Amino acid sequence: LQLQRLPDTSARTTAMYILSRQYDDFLNKRFDRIRDETALSDAEMKEVFDLIMQLNPKPANGWGDDAEAAMIRVHPDFIVERLGEDLLVSLTAGGDVQPLRVNPAYREMLEDYRSSAKNRSRERRETLLFVRQKVEQARWFIDGIRQRREAMQRTMEAIVRMQEDYFRSGELSDLRPMGMKDVADMTGYDVSTISRVSSSKYVQTDFGVFPLKYFFSDATINDQGEEVSTRMVKQLLAEIIETEDKAAPLTDTDLTEALAEKGYQLARRTVAKYREQLGYPVARMRREVV
Template sequence: MLQVRLLEMPLTELEQSVAAELDDNPALETNSNEPNDTDNYDAANNNDEQGEEDFDQQTEREEREQALDAALENIGRDDEMPETYGRDNYNNADYEEIVYGDTTSFYDKLKEQVGEIDLNPQEEEVLLYIIGSLDSDGLLRKDLESIADELAIYHNLDVETADIEKMLNVLQTFDPAGIGARSLKECLLIQIERKPDSWAKEMMKRVMNECFDAFTKKHWNVIQTQLQLTDEQVADVQAEIRKLNPKPGASMGETQGRNLQQITPDFIVETDDDGKVSFYLSRGNIPRLTVSPSFADMVDHYKSNKANMTKGEKEALLYAKEKVEKAQGYIEAIKQRQHTLSVTMQAIIDIQRKFFVDGDEADLKPMILKDIADRTGLDISTISRVSNIKYAQTKWGTFPLRFFFTDAYTTGDGEELSTRKIKIALKELIDNEDKKKPLSDDLLKEELAKKGLPIARRTVAKYREQLGLPVARLRKG
């Protein structure tokens, strides 16, 4: 469970976990004399060759020894327990003032709001999964049945769609208004509902509920007739609707620093001029960890003198042994996290090497979680945890790991095409079309076929809608 928990953490959260564990377990120490190696989390059993300590090392050692002495003094007292310094002790002003830089992401800001409401563990996990499924606009493009399937496969959670919808309704109460909507109409209605009661609010609701088709086609003359509005009233309603935000997630990114360059990357990927791609794990502010020599020595001492132990000494042995084993387990879990992240990133690079060399998004191959699981021998659920809210810094920018995963479209001939590549080509065609004569979906289908992307017209329409691009008649300039 510890390995799973650490695996899910992004780098900044792991830094906090390590700091909390160091405070909680006096048998766990930092070892600044270890080489600067990202995989070096060895549990040392002695420190005889450490040499002279500098002031900081001496101070830290003395503090550890004091913590050990204080803890041992309390062992054996029926009415007292050794004091610990875990997460619960962080309710103080000094801790609240810790700032890890302006790295608050879109996901993090929503996660903060999750922490402000009372949910049971399963409800919280479902809500966080929904948040992780939002697109860059802050909208939920997946249907609830798909989310239910993914929760069952990747998180072993059997959740009814009604319960998922309940959590979605909770998300839709978050800021900014409109977040978590499943459509443009729902997004705008959520924002309208939060406005104070007024004539304009009622009219906007009627436009959305009674005239939405006309609204999407900008047929305000139809809306005016249907709602029996004057020219001045139509202008007022239009002005109020223009204040609404169809992309609440994008606006949240601007105000909360969602720029991916501000996010602390977990992987640093380097591509040299010869096309060789390599990477290393970013360790951030995580120190080297080792088992406290004083605790390890005490365990060895007591083990060799078992026959002559008093009751108090036996209790001290059990306490020290428990702390040493916990420290060793934590160090091992960190090492296992490093290994799992490394093999996963290497598999991603092996499949998407062309992108890392030239930076062309169209070169991303179809790749799903199972592809990486098959290459690494890891479970799909493990790959899902690794790819969640973690980032890779590349020559071409910093990307969430989910960016490298793309579905496949299978043509009638059985050829697999990257949906990402198709969407890029589709967007380029629409961006470069003659706005006086925009291309219909049928013409777009023909142009894509010329580019070696033979897809059905209904698929063109589906991908165009997913890109947020209107039909041809609404693109006419």
């Protein structure tokens, strides 16, 4: 439908033929089969594929839930800012939220019922029990909020201490390997607590807004025996893929050898896993007409 609305050119006619008659070959980038069927030159193939790649494969994607999701904006839970030589960690919902407290009227009511030892009717005893339960629940709730904020603050401060070089430079090479157990050991919390605090939380830094889980990564060893973050290895892998020959993309074996040349000895299956996590398909599916 999108092609039909375009001006009538030979490229449009060929593109409609490929999508209607050779869609499977197009989907799997079998350029040789398409070229044999259409007798296109390299320049004509590139023109046709450039035209197809301009089309929108999901033309209704701007409507409904996807459109609503696209409008969601991340609101950071923490701010890490540099003040001189110090790194200051703060909760974004700190200064503008009034401290919670139990309404004094209910505290006074509770004390009044407690002090009236005489003439305690059944109704007064039930009222005393009800008020006492509600006041205790309020205090538990307030204490829970306080503990949660304290856990968030201490967790973020621990992350900043462990990743201090990164928060000062913003360089991915300064991001050291760090697991949730490392933060748990530093804060004294359980790993499950660190996981809950880190889940769906964001921090605003001088270098952008990041999810807390961005700072957690495993370690790999380079040729010098140094521990480096797997995130750094993934960035290097992405750079290799982005600069490869698009007419002959690198296989996972080739990518493994390329990383080895840069000092990172990884198994091919590990490289394949990293490639998939980065969102890159296999070599055959990365081929382009050039």
